[in-house]
Amino acid sequence: MAAVLSTREATGMLVAIGFDNAPRSFATAFTGFQQGWNLGPALDPDGRFGTHTSAALAISFARQRKGLSTMSPNFSYVEFRCNDGGRFPECRRIWMLRDHIRRLEAYRVKIGAPVRIVSGCRCKRHNAEVGGAKSSQHMFGTASDIQGLASLDQKKRFALFAGLGFQQSTGRVVHVDSRDKGASNLTGGKPTAPTTWRYST
Template sequence: MLIAHFPDFDLAGWHRPHFSPRELACRCGGHLCHGEYWHDEGFLDALEALRAAIGRPLVVNSGHRCEQWNASVGGARQSMRRTIAVDLTLTGHDRFALLTAAERLGFSGTGLARTFIHLDRRAVPTRWYYRRSAASWQT
């Protein structure tokens, strides 16, 4: 794993056709970190495999957050977003198929919201519901 700033990231070896460092980098707009990006080969390979398994585009709502941006949006101090995590929109997807495929591919941190799913690869598997979202995940 390494941390870089997106404008300086070397794309020569990039081999993921469905995702880019730009969409996974901090979204503070350059006001706080100038596009901080956390590179993790295993995470990125799993994300690309998830896209292949689902067979449809996956839209990244949010990826890495720099420390300042995470604090300004109310993120947890020890959030996986400080390294690498994604929130993917659920629009156009079967939420249960996406969750099942993600867990099968090694995403062990799953946050379930009404309109998105949070995915990360933490050491201890954890699942949680965002406020007022549990009912949308009941079958």
């Protein structure tokens, strides 16, 4: 049986890959880590730091040291960290759902180019601060704002995401979400019939 990392070692690794809350909220940080991990079989986000989570964290940390992505083949945890700058102590920092990250990987393949993440997780206070919708998918770890690469028609054809927000002026999709996989889906959107809306700015 593989050894489990000590809390101290694991904390250092979590901080290195973006969980700046690990020193004060170790369990919250590694649960966020478990939830999103896509570099092997899914981890059970059970809040228990055992052999599987320990081995997975060692893999992510080793990749980070080599300048590789830490969460999935092409995405890193830190890209999805709440942009509140760490000002809110209750913020979980990074809590993306694995299913959404898998869809982003599939999207990346379809579009044939890297996808820049503009915004991922948003805690309640940061969401209010930036004027996000009250039930914003960003609060559930199921949404990302991305660089607009594809048109709404393309995105619909891909049938990957359950919510698509596009910029009126360019027609490009700048928000994608997996509300069908998360804790709240008030509009009933799904990949075959996504909820869509436009941003006028």
